[in-house]
Amino acid sequence: MKDFGDYVRTARARRAESEPRFSLRQVAIRIGVEPAYLSKVERGLVPPPSEATIVRLAAELGEDADVLLALAGKVGSDLKKIILRRPRQFAELIRQLKNAPDHAILKVVREVRDGNW
Secondary structure, three states, rough: OOOHHHHHHHHHHHHHOOHHHHHHHHHOOOOHEEEEEEEHHHHOOOOOHHHHHHHHHHHHHOHHHHHHHHHOOOOHHHHHHHHOHHHHHHHHHHHHHOOOOHHHHHHHHHHHOOOOO
């Protein structure tokens, strides 16, 4: 998987090919950061921005905020709150699922969502 900066640069550049509003400068302004800062983030010269900035960037680029947060080595504050309510159970769940194939994880998600326990 790409690192955060590469992923963001690729996603933004792909959109900029057909829509000029995705230039580095315009995206930076819309998400509330300096263009020079966003350039440094994309080139991996500075650490990824705050959670709030990553969420705005994800929305601007039409990307999944959880994916961008994970690439940045972060967990959304909403997920942190959930995990902190039952840290042992969630830690064990994640450890048990770490090598499971995607279809198995999706099955667990569907069962929980649908209340099939």
